[in-house]
Amino acid sequence: MRNGSLPLAFAVALAWGVVYLFTQVFADPPLGVAVTVLIGVAITLVLTVGYPSALRGPRTIRPARPTAGRHGNTIAAVGRSMPLRSGLTTEAARRAVELLHPVLGGDSVAITDREKVLAFLGPGSDHHRVGSEPQTEASARVLARGRTIVVRDRRRLGCPNADCPLQSAVVAPLAIGDRVVGTLKVYRLDDIPPPRGVVEGLAGILSLHLELAELDHERKLAVHARLDALRAQINPHFLFNTLNTIASKARTDPEEARQLLLRLSDFFRYAVRQDRHLVEFGQEYFFVRTYLSLEQARYGERLQIRYDVDPQVLTAHVPVLTIQPLVENAVKHGLADKLDGGTVTLKARVDPLTRTTAIRVSDDGVGMRPEVLEQLTGEHGTPNGGIGLRNISERLEALYGERYRLDIQSHYGDGTIVDLRIPLG
Known part of the structure; x- marks a missing residue:
């Protein structure tokens, strides 16, 4: 007891x-x-x-309040609203020091990258200017070693300005992984430095936000690269074949040749000018119809098209330049080698229960042999082969993570079905 x-x-x-x-x-x-x-x-x-006993349990103890600064800000609140989530820029650093100043227990707060001061707030700003190189020796040591330094006297601070009022400091590294990219510096006007734990904790939060910002940037670069790859993938044979079709039509039906030339112009204008990653399905639908009208001019009666599109899908957002390559595969690999041709079907639905957009591209063409399908899709039915499908799959993964499905079913001699399901947007 x-x-x-x-x-x-x-x-x-x-x-x-x-x-x-x-x-x-x-x-x-x-x-x-x-x-x-x-x-x-x-x-x-x-x-x-x-009676305050063990049977009743200890008397209620109020939990300690989170560290708060002069204006009542808490470290938890600061962490949630940290502006460096957009990267280590001058504007983001300025907003960060304004936010951090009340909670760090210092008289001046600064953020630097490896080359210059990005933001400085408090006494000493007259010579620790934004855009200038970090002047203190303490900053250089932290950037070189990647460890926090506590400075308790002005001499060790190493500021070359004789009139600098700053006497003590805690300088913590800002890092992305193992790479030191800057510093968080908190100064005091006396010889009692600010709390090291608080400065290191907030430097850790800043570093986490910088890592997330870099991941966002890399993800966007990956998505842009995939989009450029899809643009480059537009089959040059399609262009030459279409131009040959237009040239032959120019002799027999000049008006149809003119219409085809306009459609070809619309097709390439859309493909080249798209700089967004998501567009309304209605725009992609128009792009696909333009492409198929050009292919029908070439294949004639051998190529039949069936559209089964729910009007609700037209305003849903889908990845740009994603549906047309699936349709092109159906024409090129499914029907081109079939003597009597066949039908390509585009079906699209919105599922309000799962909040997804479901798109199916199917054909009744030659299909794929089992070994070809296995090589194309791998063990789990998701594309890992074929440049076009791989680009589409990797781009979808960059946009949606695991929240999408791209499945391929095919039977040799009996056509191919490609199902795409993406979050409703």
Whole structure:
């Protein structure tokens, strides 16, 4: 038993003894059992509530408040709103020091990258200017070693300005992985440096936000690269074949040749000018129809098209230049080698329950042999072969992570089905 338990147990036992004596021995006639128990329970409750023992548990302790600064900001609140989530830029650093200044327990706060001061707030800003090189020796040591330094006197701070009012500091590294990219510096005007733990903690939060910003940047670069690859993938044979078709039509049907030339111009204008990653399905739908109208001019009756598009899909957002390559594969690999041709079907639906957009491109062409399908899709049915499908798959992964599905089914001699399901946007 912990301290306080034995005295309380003794007091409760004694109380029940007294209750028994007064209600059953001294009382004449004795009180009823129910009354005796009620009085005993009441006295026990009074003793237990009024006595701070282990049986009742420790008295309520108010949790310590998070570290707060002069204006009531907390470290938790700072972490949630950290502007360096957009990267280590001058504007982001300026907003960060304004946010951090009240919570760091210092007189001046600065953020630098490896080459210059990005932001400085407080005394000393007259010579620790934004855009200039970090002047203190402490900054150079932190950038070189990647470890926090606590400076307790002005000489070790190493500022070359004789009139600098800063006397002590904590300088912590800002890092992305193992790479030091800058510093967080908190200065005091006396020889008592600010709390090292607080500065290091916030430097860690800043570093985490910088890592997330770099990941975002890399993801965007990857998405742009895939989009450029899809643009470059537009089959040059398609262009030459279409131009040959237009040239032959120019002799027999000049008006149709003119219309085809306009459609070809629309096709390439759309493909080249798209700089967004997501567009409304209606725009991609127009692009696909333009492409198929050009292919129908070439293949004639051998190529039949069927559209089954729910009007609700038209305003849903889909990745740009994604559906047309699937349709092109159906024409090129599914129907081009089939003597009597076939039908390409584009079906699109919105599923409000799962909040997804479902797109299916199917053909009744030659299909794929099992070994070809396995090589194309791998073990799990998701594309890992073929430049076009791989570019599409990797781009979808960059945009949606694991929140998409791209599945291929094919039977040799009986056509191919490609199903794409993406989050509704």
